[in-house]
Amino acid sequence: MNVMTTRAPRRDAVENRAGILSAARSTLALDPHASVDVIARSAGLSRRTLYGHFDDRDALIRELISSGAQRFNAIAASIDDADARLALARLAALLWQEAAHVQVAAALALDEAHVEHTADALAPLRRTVAALVRRGQDDGSFRTDLAAPTLARLIEEMARTVISRTDAASSGAANLAVRAVLSIAGLSWREADELLAAHPDIGTSTLDTSDTDTDTDTESRA
Amino acid sequence: MNVMTTRAPRRDAVENRAGILSAARSTLALDPHASVDVIARSAGLSRRTLYGHFDDRDALIRELISSGAQRFNAIAASIDDADARLALARLAALLWQEAAHVQVAAALALDEAHVEHTADALAPLRRTVAALVRRGQDDGSFRTDLAAPTLARLIEEMARTVISRTDAASSGAANLAVRAVLSIAGLSWREADELLAAHPDIGTSTLDTSDTDTDTDTESRA
């Protein structure tokens, strides 16, 4: 009954919409409480215009989370290494490459208002990690001093922390994420080192040397 | 020139002041953006009264941070184990016992508005950790694939994450914190396990079995 409903949207309109999402991504990653006005301005548009594209501040955020989550749920699904250690390492590395998309989710995941939605959206990824942990514990490559659910949660938290509180542009950042996660899984650092050396396709095998600072240090973006 | 300035404060007044600080501690740990009114009410007082004790919302928070920081800078200073691994383990365990005081700082440390003050207040602790890391790397007990400053920061972040996102009341929580930190330092989980078994004075040697949930999971405080 409703063929030819409203006609196709204009080109600049869809571009602006995408621009807003992109701006929201980078802005909210730094400050999850950034105002609608700041987001709009940082996209080169007016606040009023933003409300033309999204009903709500919440609608914008929900779309951000959904698309991001979808993005790396796909990554989680693509992992098929038999070795649980390798699987975990590769997962961390691949997720890292999506840093721009992941950081928002990582930041918003802590926001009381969106915890629920984020948790739902990330359920597939979480299931993958859970299965991975169980497998790793069964074949003796992961630690068994912590219960599987606890370990899975710890790994998630570690990943979230490294992702959201590390300068994505810094040199050994991806490496840092991968190694941190493997450490939490129970590997000694030498073991992790060997693993990564044997599989250079995972990340840059470059050893870290420069500092990886963001906040917490007194002088930042000053 | 100013002897007998104003007389001693009344007893109930100092009690109420302490009550406010205590209430702020537990309230802000859950929600760093809790309103002054919520804090006051949770202390059984009116908002107006709170302003009688503290000039500012900020003044209240600053006092909270300072006293908390002072508290566990003292802990850091008390650590004197020769073995860096032991020192780190004990530091984590002792800090955990101060969970009530630490959680606020951990939560507020992320708050853009107070990062600076928190960083300053925690400088001594941070120095201790830095020295500890250097020592551990020198004697080969900590990982050397990450530069000292990077590793120190990673350890701090890990500790902060575990502390602020874990139910302090749950069973193996302290254990979890200690083991996580040792893992990040580079120890394999078996190594950490042996270490803790050999030094039962550090924490409960109880192995974790129950789940350690707080947020991120869909059903919380529902």
Place this chain on the structure above:
DNA sequence: TCTATCTTGCACACTGATGTGCATGATCCG
């Protein structure tokens, strides 16, 4: 070119939070 679509600025209402002034009443404490 002509029109539907978009953008923008401005005004407005609303909400939640902060901080202050003041009068009233309760309460410690000498």
Place this chain on the structure above:
DNA sequence: CGGATCATGCACATCAGTGTGCAAGATAGA
């Protein structure tokens, strides 16, 4: 007991942010 101290409620000013209505101007696209 009596005066200083403290708690409280209420009114008020302020501020920042959200979301909407509307009219005027810009622009893509057929």
